[in-house]
Amino acid sequence: MTSEAALIAFTPTEDDSASRFGQLFPNHSPSQRAKDGRIGTPKRTYRRTSPDTATARTVAETECPLIECRDLAHTYHTRLGTQITAIADITLSIDASEFVCLLGPSGCGKTTLLNMIAGFLAPTAGTLRLNGEDICGPDPDRGVVFQDYSLFPWLTVESNIAYGLRMTGMSAARRKAAVGALLDLVGLPHIGAQYPFELSGGMKQRVAIARALATDPSVLLMDEPFAALDALTRESLQRQLLDIKARTQKTILFVTHNISEAIFLASRIVVLSSRPGRIVEDFRPWADFQPRKRTSPEFNRLYERLAQAIGVEGTE
Ligand SMILES: Nc1ncnc2c1ncn2[C@@H]1O[C@H](COP(=O)(O)OP(=O)(O)OP(=O)(O)O)[C@@H](O)[C@H]1O
Ligand SMILES: [Mg+2]
Numbered sequence: 029m030t031s032e033a034a035l036i037a038f039t040p041t042e043d044d045s046a047s048r049f050g051q052l053f054p055n056h057s058p059s060q061r062a063k064d065g066r067i068g069t070p071k072r073t074y075r076r077t078s079p080d081t082a083t084a085r086t087v088a089e090t091e092c093p094l095i096e097c098r099d100l101a102h103t104y105h106t107r108l109g110t111q112i113t114a115i116a117d118i119t120l121s122i123d124a125s126e127f128v129c130l131l132g133p134s135g136c137g138k139t140t141l142l143n144m145i146a147g148f149l150a151p152t153a154g155t156l157r158l159n160g161e162d163i164c165g166p167d168p169d170r171g172v173v174f175q176d177y178s179l180f181p182w183l184t185v186e187s188n189i190a191y192g193l194r195m196t197g198m199s200a201a202r203r204k205a206a207v208g209a210l211l212d213l214v215g216l217p218h219i220g221a222q223y224p225f226e227l228s229g230g231m232k233q234r235v236a237i238a239r240a241l242a243t244d245p246s247v248l249l250m251d252e253p254f255a256a257l258d259a260l261t262r263e264s265l266q267r268q269l270l271d272i273k274a275r276t277q278k279t280i281l282f283v284t285h286n287i288s289e290a291i292f293l294a295s296r297i298v299v300l301s302s303r304p305g306r307i308v309e310d311f312r313p314w315a316d317f318q319p320r321k322r323t324s325p326e327f328n329r330l331y332e333r334l335a336q337a338i339g340v341e342g343t344e
Contacts, residue, residue: 132300171240186220
């Protein structure tokens with residue numbers, strides 16, 4: 029991947045024309061992107077593979093879903109010699125720019141599925157593809173944000189975010205500019221010199237999001253990223269995530285067992301049964317990415333429906 033390509037995915041909306049993304053990439057202004065047909069499209073114009081493979085991928089990307097799971101399963105073989113089938117029969121297609129919440133009870137295999145898409149775990153049955161190609165391991169093309177704060181404690185915020193960019197060979201000056209733009213994106217300008225221990229939990233997760241976005245991944249994979257935060261901070265970060273989604277048009281797969289969080293965030297909610305996790309509901313309740321009113325009748329109706337689907341009663 030070229031260094032410039034590492035940031036191209038930060039597709040500003042027309043409202044963001046004065047943003048630092050535009051300043052960083054003057055040849056990729058919003059209007060130029062619109063002419064290129066790149067706003068909101070899943071097509072990507074850079075490749076890290078050979079030109080022939082690139083052509084093949086361009087064709088594949090226009091025809092395939094971004095993520096495709098077919099009859100996917102994962103069975104753990106434990107140290108004690110037993111087998112645990114965490115997920116089974118998962119057939120799921122996710123298109124570019126979707127915001128999908130994977131919702132299910134504790135232990136139903138949500139993290140297992142996310143880890144498989146991240147490339148940390150191999151399927152024990154079925155197929156799993158990204159842009160039409162088998163997922164064979166981790167790749168900067170899939171940014172991951174974990175539940176626990178996973179920043180490197182010995183690095184400053186700036187170095188944490190720039191970590192993946194160093195691998196791309198990007199110059200120090202461009203890295204600095206890129207980190208600045210990412211910190212702006214997550215609403216934390218001026219904290220680049222601080223260390224993770226100097227940040228609150230919410231700030232750490234925003235830095236983790238910035239780090240995950242730094243390599244311009246096709247998809248952002250988030251595993252209960254706000255679960256450890258207090259309720260107010262959690263709601264604030266949910267709103268910020270919707271804002272980041274609107275500004276970057278990233279595809280997001282977000283794991284949660286919190287029904288309200290799923291309704292508030294996602295344009296599509298995929299519900300898993302208890303272990304082994306199987307898809308029991310897959311629907312698109314909203315047509316847009318606007319923040320939803322938690323007290324609205326629609327919100328409450330959806331809450332009841334989801335609570336039934338995952339087999340819980342009452343409030344969380
Ligand atoms: N490395 C492992 N070895 C054996 N079993 C495992 C392993 N990791 C997970 N499991 C089991 O697989 C099942 C699914 O686990 P997973 O962590 O994917 O669930 P989850 O839906 O993410 O749960 P939670 O909401 O609590 O995070 C659980 O029964 C768990 O005990
Ligand atoms: Mg989990």
